[in-house]
Amino acid sequence: MTTERNEPMLVEQDVHTDELLINMGPQHPSTHGVLRLVLRTDGEVVSEVVPHIGYLHRSAEKIGENVSARQWVPYTDRLDYLAAMNMNLGWAMTVEKLLGLELPERAKAVRVIMAELGRISSHLVAAGTYGLDLGSFTPFLYAFREREKILDLFEAACGARLTCSYIVPGGVTADLPPGWLEQCEAFLDQFMPTVDDLHAVLTNNAIFIRRTAAVGVLSAETAIDYGCTGPVLRGSGVDWDLRRDGEPRYRELYAGYRFDVIAPVDGRYPNAQNYPPVPREAVVGDSWHRYYVRMIEVIQSMSLVRQAIERYRRTDGPPGTPIKVAERLPKGEAYLETEAPKGQMGFMVIGDGTKVPWRVRARSSCFSNLSVAPVLCRGGLVADVPAVIGSLDLVLGEIDR
Amino acid sequence: MAEFLADYLSPPWVAELAAAGVHCALLLALVLTAAAAFTWAERKVSGRIQDRLGPTRVGGRFGWLQSPADGLKLLAKEDLMPKDADAMLFRLAPYLSFCASFAVFVALPLGDNWVSLRMSTGVFFFLAVAGLEVFGVILGGYASSSKWSLFGAMREAAQVVSYEVPLAMCVVVPVMVAGTMDLVAIGEHQSGWFGNWLIFHDPFTLLTFFVYLTCAVASVNRAPFDLAEAESELVAGFLTEYSGFRWSIFFMAEYASMLAVSILASILFFGGDNGPIPVAGWLGLTHRTGPLAGYLGNLLGMVNILTKGTLGVIFMMWLRWTLPRLRIDQVLTTCLKYCIPLAAAMFVGAMLWTFVERGGFSGDWSIFRSESDLREEASAENMDLSPSVAHERGGLSP
Numbered sequence: 001m002t003t004e005r006n007e008p009m010l011v012e013q014d015v016h017t018d019e020l021l022i023n024m025g026p027q028h029p030s031t032h033g034v035l036r037l038v039l040r041t042d043g044e045v046v047s048e049v050v051p052h053i054g055y056l057h058r059s060a061e062k063i064g065e066n067v068s069a070r071q072w073v074p075y076t077d078r079l080d081y082l083a084a085m086n087m088n089l090g091w092a093m094t095v096e097k098l099l100g101l102e103l104p105e106r107a108k109a110v111r112v113i114m115a116e117l118g119r120i121s122s123h124l125v126a127a128g129t130y131g132l133d134l135g136s137f138t139p140f141l142y143a144f145r146e147r148e149k150i151l152d153l154f155e156a157a158c159g160a161r162l163t164c165s166y167i168v169p170g171g172v173t174a175d176l177p178p179g180w181l182e183q184c185e186a187f188l189d190q191f192m193p194t195v196d197d198l199h200a201v202l203t204n205n206a207i208f209i210r211r212t213a214a215v216g217v218l219s220a221e222t223a224i225d226y227g228c229t230g231p232v233l234r235g236s237g238v239d240w241d242l243r244r245d246g247e248p249r250y251r252e253l254y255a256g257y258r259f260d261v262i263a264p265v266d267g268r269y270p271n272a273q274n275y276p277p278v279p280r281e282a283v284v285g286d287s288w289h290r291y292y293v294r295m296i297e298v299i300q301s302m303s304l305v306r307q308a309i310e311r312y313r314r315t316d317g318p319p320g321t322p323i324k325v326a327e328r329l330p331k332g333e334a335y336l337e338t339e340a341p342k343g344q345m346g347f348m349v350i351g352d353g354t355k356v357p358w359r360v361r362a363r364s365s366c367f368s369n370l371s372v373a374p375v376l377c378r379g380g381l382v383a384d385v386p387a388v389i390g391s392l393d394l395v396l397g398e399i400d401r
Numbered sequence: 402m403a404e405f406l407a408d409y410l411s412p413p414w415v416a417e418l419a420a421a422g423v424h425c426a427l428l429l430a431l432v433l434t435a436a437a438a439f440t441w442a443e444r445k446v447s448g449r450i451q452d453r454l455g456p457t458r459v460g461g462r463f464g465w466l467q468s469p470a471d472g473l474k475l476l477a478k479e480d481l482m483p484k485d486a487d488a489m490l491f492r493l494a495p496y497l498s499f500c501a502s503f504a505v506f507v508a509l510p511l512g513d514n515w516v517s518l519r520m521s522t523g524v525f526f527f528l529a530v531a532g533l534e535v536f537g538v539i540l541g542g543y544a545s546s547s548k549w550s551l552f553g554a555m556r557e558a559a560q561v562v563s564y565e566v567p568l569a570m571c572v573v574v575p576v577m578v579a580g581t582m583d584l585v586a587i588g589e590h591q592s593g594w595f596g597n598w599l600i601f602h603d604p605f606t607l608l609t610f611f612v613y614l615t616c617a618v619a620s621v622n623r624a625p626f627d628l629a630e631a632e633s634e635l636v637a638g639f640l641t642e643y644s645g646f647r648w649s650i651f652f653m654a655e656y657a658s659m660l661a662v663s664i665l666a667s668i669l670f671f672g673g674d675n676g677p678i679p680v681a682g683w684l685g686l687t688h689r690t691g692p693l694a695g696y697l698g699n700l701l702g703m704v705n706i707l708t709k710g711t712l713g714v715i716f717m718m719w720l721r722w723t724l725p726r727l728r729i730d731q732v733l734t735t736c737l738k739y740c741i742p743l744a745a746a747m748f749v750g751a752m753l754w755t756f757v758e759r760g761g762f763s764g765d766w767s768i769f770r771s772e773s774d775l776r777e778e779a780s781a782e783n784m785d786l787s788p789s790v791a792h793e794r795g796g797l798s799p
Contacts, residue, residue, distance in 0.1 A: 022548050030633040043555075044729055133633045135726025137623060141451040207625055207725045234591050381729045382552065 019047065024112075025084070026055045030133045030386040037389070041382060049377040049385065051370055056400040064360030069095045069169055069349065070325045072360065075098035077163035078399040079345075079362060082125050085118035085154070086340040088167035094347040095169035097249055098334035099323070107171040107320035108126070108253050109312035113184070116301040116308065121150040122341035123231075123294040123301075126393040129310060130291055131202055133390035134211050139201045146194045149187050156180055169327075171320015181309050188302050195298060199276045203295060211287040213281035216376035216388035220285065226375070227368035230343025231297065232392055234263035235290035242339035250338055255305050262296045264289060269296065287391035294341075294393070326355045333359075342366050342393055364398045415450040424517040428506045436656040438715055446718045460632035478645035484527075486642065486795055490544035495643070495650035498537025502658035504530045509664050510585045512674045512702035513687070513695075523584035524576055527665060528569050531620070534658060535561040538622075538629060541651070542639035553638025556729055557622070563736045566617040570611035570744035574606055574751045575669040576601045588673030595677035598668040605750035605759075610670045612743050614716075617662040619732065621655065624721035628729055663713025664706060671709050674702025 022039045025031035034055035040048040062080065064072045069091075076091045077084040089111055096103070108310040128143030151161040157176055158166035166172055202208050218228070223236040233240060241261040243254045264284045269275065275296050282288045329351030337346040343365025350359040369392045376388045406416040441456070444467060448455025460466020482491055508523040508530075510516035520526050535557060542554020578584050578599055579590040591597045600610050619626040630638040637643075640651060667673060681687065686698030727735070 020548060028636060044552075050635050107565070131725065135627070135631065135633055136724060137447070141453065145452060201723065202725075205725065210731055211725055211728060237711050330543055381728060381730065383628075383634050383726075 018042075023147040024067070024385065028092045030291060032129065032394050033203045035389070035394060035396055037373075037385065037397075039064075039382070039385065040337050040375075044381045044383070045091070046377055046380055046382055046385060049374045052375055053204055053367075053396070053399050055184060056396045057203070058401070060401040061360050061362060064349075065357060068325055068327065068355045069329060070327060070355060072357075073168050074163060074165045076209060076347075077165055078397055079364070079401060080340060080366070080395045081162060082395055083118045084162060084164045085114040085167060086338065087381065088165060088343065089115050090336065090338040090340060090345045091347050093250060094334050094336040094349050095323070095329070096217070097336050098332060098349055099169070099327075099340070101323075103171060103319060103320045104315070106175075106312060106315035107318060108306045110176060110307040110319045111167055111173050112253060113305050113312065114154075114172075116163075116304045117150050117184075118303045120298050120305075121147045122393075123148075123298045124302045126268070126341075127198055127291065128292050129331055130209045130393075131208075133386040134208060136201065136205075136208070139198055142194055142197050142201070144392060146363075148189060149364075150190075153184055155181070156183065168322045171318070171321040173220060173322060175319050176312070181312065184305065184309065187360070198295065199303075203276050203292060204279070204298060207247055207321040209279045209281055209288060211383075211387055212286065212291060212391065213279060214283045214286050215380065215384050216287045216391060217283050218285040218290075218372060221374060222372065222375060223285070226372040226382060228364045228372055229292055229368065230339070230341070231293040232369045232372075234261070234344065235269055235293045235391075236285035237264050237267070239263045242337060246339065247339065249338060250387075257277065257304055259300050259304055262293050262300060275299070282286075287387055290391040290393075307374065328353065328355050329357055337363065340365060342395060342398065343369055345398075362398075362401055364401065366394045366398045367397075370394055370399060395396075423630040423733040424507070429503070430658045431511075432503055432506060432660070433653065435660050437472070437782040439656045439659070440468040440471065441465065442654075442711075442715065443718050445717060447715075447722045450719070450722045472649065475649040480646065481642075483642050487544040487546070490540045491642075492647070493546060494537045494541030495647045495654070496537075498534050499654040501530055501533035501537065501651050501656070502654045502661060504533075505656075505661045507666075508584060509661065509785050510588055510668070510673065511664075511706055512699035513588070514585060515674075515703060516585055517701045519585055520583065522531065522582045524572055524669075527584075527661075528565070528572060531658065531661065532561075532565055534654060537651075537654070538639050539657075540630075541643065545639070545642035547548050547642050549636045549641045550639050552635050553629045553631070553641070556631070556635075557639060559729065560626065560628060560736075561620055561622075562731055563733055564616050564740070567612060567736060567744040568616040568620055568742035570741070570748055571609050571616060572665070572669060574609040574744075574747055577748075577751055578602050578606060578755055584668050584673075587734065588668055588675065591672040592675045592682070593679050595672060597675075598670065599674040603751065603754045604699045605747045605754055609744070609747040609751065610666070612740055612747065613666060613670070615735070616740055616744075617666065618717055618720065619736070621625060621658045621662055621717075623659065623717045625724040626732055627721070627726060628732060629724060635727075659714050660710050663717075666713055667706055667709030672705075674699075674706045676701070676705045683719050699775055 020041050020059070022041060023036065025036040026034040031037065036055065038050045039046050048347070058078070060075050061273055063075055071090055073091060076087040079087045108288070113188045121326065124143040127128075128140035131139035154164050154166070155161045157180060158173060169393040189192070218236050220236045220238050223233050223238060228236070238355050240263070242250060242257070244251065244261055262269060264278075265385055267284055269278070272278070278292070279288070331351060331353050333348065333350040335346060335348040337344045345362030345365055348359070348361040348363070349357045352358040373392060374390060377385050380388070406419050410416040410419055413742075415543070421579060426560070439466070444464070445455040447454045454468040456464025457463060459470050482488065507517045508520055508526045510519070538557045539554045542550040542557065575587065579587045581587060591599055599606050622629050628638070630640060635641070640648060650705070662735050681698045681701050686701060
């Protein structure tokens with residue numbers, strides 16, 4: 001494996017012991033589902049990490065080639081099951097691109113609300129389980145308590161909490177029910193203290209900093225080489241977010257919204273004075289920064305949801321018309337990447353004039369993000385492996401598809 | 402006790418054995434009740450910290466039946482052992498661990514003279530026996546023939562062995578100030594108002610307490626030093642292959658040692674069985690007033706010491722549910738770079754303070770001169786413990 005990364009942490013050893021091959025997962029508490037890592041260790045030092053995937057493979061793409069575009073929406077829920085709304089959005093917009101559909105403003109506003117709520121809930125899980133990976137149980141419950149409230153909102157909007165299937169090609173399945181916006185605003189109003197709690201028990205906790213700062217440092221070049229996207233890429237200081245830099249069809253969804261792309265460009269975050277301070281020990285691209293980017297994105301997403309609610313209130317009429325279940329797809333192909341919470345989620349669809357796509361493909365961000373794990377873990381300690389894997393925020397449903 | 406029973410049982414060794422049995426039963430009752438109570442408290446404390454309620458329904462209010470229900474579940478579980486495990490060591494390990502953490506209670510006084518075995522070197526006994534607990538963990542980890550267990554055992558060996566050193570150094574500081582290793586005498590030294598407690602004796606003992614706290618948490622493997630278990634890294638560390646009854650024995654050992662180090666802290670730093678206000682003294686609840694008063698005084702002393710010990714355990718729970726876990730190199734760095742130098746500095750500081758306090762070179766050092774006399778006196782007194790004397794002193798005799 002050739003990388004430009006500096007030599008891994010050198011550990012002086014006067015006694016060389018036998019190497020131990022350990023199987024971490026698929027039933028390991030901190031592999032976030034069914035990831036299997038084979039570690040080669042010398043004492044506590046990890047010399048090699050080999051990820052094995054495929055334990056959650058459900059032939060999602062092949063199923064997509066046997067059902068219609070509208071029928072495949074529930075399968076996208078199950079890709080990144082922690083951010084089903086964002087998966088729906090990616091597929092819906094790809095199909096719309098193939099069909100050449102344009103959506104009313106109201107549908108776009110609802111989609112932004114849902115996508116950003118999905119991002120908040122996904123990042124909350126990431127932060128909570130990251131605490132769990134480092135041995136701190138309490139932040140997990142703080143994060144999940146707030147996530148439950150977001151799931152309540154999803155349930156009120158579409159009837160499902162986890163697998164929403166709410167955003168479909170052509171719009172959304174139903175308009176927001178009466179009183180939903182107020183419920184959402186009430187959630188946002190009481191949410192900030194929890195974020196501060198998480199900053200107190202994790203972000204600025206001395207032990208947390210010692211466990212994550214300068215651990216698993218990912219340089220910007222390596223991140224780009226391995227195709228890392230999302231918070232993993234931005235944590236390395238690359239200023240790249242599809243909501244701002246994506247292709248026009250997706251960028252247009254966020255046109256007119258005020259938000260920052262959270263990345264430590266030259267070591268500084270935009271509007272850094274509003275956020276908790278960056279500790280001295282942290283190096284751009286380390287696990288701490290990947291975690292921190294997510295936490296700040298939560299605050300950005302809150303602001304985006306508020307702006308989208310305002311925009312929604314200014315519109316009327318139905319939020320788009322969902323395509324028919326048996327809608328025929330035209331000949332041709334479309335590919336679109338969206339900024340999902342975990343990274344750039346791309347969908348491709350090839351139509352052949354029938355209602356069933358000829359080819360469906362999902363490009364997983366977690367797959368690329370996982371591919372860099374062996375580089376980051378090499379030379380670290382056994383305890384650093386969960387610290388690095390957790391900071392990549394992997395969901396195996398999306399990797400294995 | 403033994404002397405008391407000697408009147409009814411002969412030969413004398415039968416009486417000794419019977420006395421030991423009674424002491425063991427009483428201590429075992431204490432430790433097991435404490436373990437059950439702390440299991441329940443752990444759920445409640447963690448629940449409150451995490452904004453939940455904890456158990457509320459099992460057994461009616463407050464979920465008080467949760468621990469017995471858990472215990473029953475553990476007993477009913479299948480007795481599993483890995484095929485490749487070293488059967489004898491695998492079975493032996495939990496009992497070894499529990500015996501070590503249980504045996505230290507023999508030396509811990511739970512009241513003025515309510516102690517199973519009064520030893521002039523009680524502090525040493527505690528440190529020596531508490532250090533044995535690590536054998537159970539290492540053996541269990543080794544015998545499980547699981548790589549994760551082996552990792553846990555390796556970490557335990559590295560961690561506990563290093564933290565024994567600063568722990569012992571911290572324990573020596575109050576011993577030096579009190580001028581005795583007898584835990585009962587250290588308790589008596591601090592009688593009166595809470596200003597007499599050794600933690601308030603001088604700035605060095607105050608700081609020593611915090612070093613002791615760190616080392617004590619590390620030596621009983623509680624978070625943030627729970628590396629031997631380290632759920633998110635090592636699955637369950639040395640406990641990976643244990644289940645059911647054997648697991649619960651390890652579990653009880655953990656809670657027993659938590660209580661033991663907390664009680665030791667309360668004896669060494671927080672006045673032992675003396676309350677913050679000398680209520681017992683005002684009411685004349687000492688064995689000098691009479692047998693009943695002595696008994697009540699002892700009871701009050703036990704309430705004091707168990708309250709302090711419980712507060713210590715609850716503090717450890719608070720830590721566990723708040724802090725992330727340290728990494729093994731950071732644990733060892735904390736020990737070698739901070740705890741040992743600090744403990745050593747506190748040792749020297751407390752020594753100089755005591756030296757100056759007692760008048761320097763011209764001071765009264767009779768306490769050291771008469772140490773051998775004191776010991777003779779104590780042994781003479783022990784031999785003189787006829788049933789009536791023991792009764793008078795409010796000992797464990799009926």
